[in-house]
Amino acid sequence: MARAATTSDAFNAVAEPRRREILNFIALQERPVGEIVDLLGMEQPSVSKHLRVLLQVGLVNVRRDGRRMFYRTDAEAIRPIHEWTETFARYWRHQLSRVKERAELRIEASKDIGPDSIPRRKDDFDGNKN
Amino acid sequence: MARAATTSDAFNAVAEPRRREILNFIALQERPVGEIVDLLGMEQPSVSKHLRVLLQVGLVNVRRDGRRMFYRTDAEAIRPIHEWTETFARYWRHQLSRVKERAELRIEASKDIGPDSIPRRKDDFDGNKN
DNA sequence: ACAATACATTCCTATATGGGAATATGTCAA
DNA sequence: TTGACATATTCCCATATAGGAATGTATTGT
Known part of the structure; x- marks a missing residue:
């Protein structure tokens, strides 16, 4: 067997440092992807992929507003x-x-x-x- | 780049459920490998490998007594x-x-x-x- | 309809993994 | 020394990455 999927639970999801950074960043306030990209200095596809993982394990919520997606940490999952x-x-x-x-x-x-x-x-x- | 090594930090090390089980088990009292194997029902090589990972990130300490190795959780690392x-x-x-x-x-x-x-x-x- | 904007997804690849099986190492006892 | 015991290591392999690059999709304004 290989390593468990990053999406298998919160423990695996937060093992990735970038994902923890993101969670910290959007803990207080929901943010559109672009802001995460800009302020944390990551590539946009990278951020989208990390957010997808976080979403799958329930560590973040999303809300759409026009063309922007606002993500926010769901502390409960931590x-x-x-x-x-x-x-x-x-x-x-x-x-x-x-x-x-x-x-x-x-x-x-x-x-x-x-x-x-x-x-x-x-x-x-x-x-x-x- | 692939996923970070399990030995890169405590976050990655504890992502594996078996390793968390082991940490729980040897938190109160140090235990020889054989006891971990028996009481947690894992294969001996598997336990040894997990302990190695935990040791490398400082999550456990070891002490040798004769042919037995006593491991114990170092809570500080958590x-x-x-x-x-x-x-x-x-x-x-x-x-x-x-x-x-x-x-x-x-x-x-x-x-x-x-x-x-x-x-x-x-x-x-x-x-x-x- | 069309261009622009904001995100998401796909394809690719090097890399690390955890389990199983087999084997090696180290230590004691006689 | 030899055998038994306790633990560690190695080999093999299917699997899941994370990042980079390119492309797809959805939504808005004109």
């Missing part, structure tokens, strides 16, 4: 991603407090032993975590 | 994704309250004009948003 990452938030919030504690310990220690005894960042991750 | 989605959270929170308001209005209205005048969901998005 929610599943947010929720998936949210389950991990408690871990890094945890880790953050641990890092803070350690930092304080280091400050205490360095008063006596000097800065050379301060472990580099890498050791926090490579070594014995348990 | 943070950029969470933060990107967080910028949209305010929109759907917004929209939620708007939906609530509208729901209340509909309830009021339906007392007088009956249920047929309730606009279908689609109209909320297609129509005049500004």
Whole structure:
């Protein structure tokens, strides 16, 4: 099997950086394609294709006005991603407090032993975590 | 150009559902590969390959113990994704309250004009948003 | 009807993929 | 050393890109 289609879900769709840029750009206000092209500096066909992908997974809505198509981000479709990452938030919030504690310990220690005894960042991750 | 490598960043790495499953599974506790294979019901080479991708983008850490390799999710690497989605959270929170308001209005209205005048969901998005 | 404008689609191609199968590597135990 | 165990890697292939270039389609103004 090959990689899943970009249109298979929001996760795959937003993996592409340009598509995230577009979503950011049209989050507050709907915009016609031409504006996206101009302000984000992408090729028009490229933008149309990206918008098509986003539309298929429900990440954007469209509205036609004359010859222009106004696209806008539908934030609701990003929610599943947010929720998936949210389950991990408690871990890094945890880790953050641990890092803070350690930092304080280091400050205490360095008063006596000097800065050379301060472990580099890498050791926090490579070594014995348990 | 083809699609960006799965190893290019966390966004691309987590686009694959199996990899998200793995990340969920080893979030609380480090696990040897064999356990992931058994409990998630994937082929061993497949798990190894997924773990390699996750390792390359820093989404997991490894520790060797004898012949076993213990992997564990590094939640910190998921943070950029969470933060990107967080910028949209305010929109759907917004929209939620708007939906609530509208729901209340509909309830009021339906007392007088009956249920047929309730606009279908689609109209909320297609129509005049500004 | 016709030209101009605004988008969408098609065709092309190099490239990366994920799964299956087979094999290689590394580590321990006797 | 040898065998067993745990994991990693390689090979093969069908598939889906994303971008560039060219072309198609829809809509408006005259």
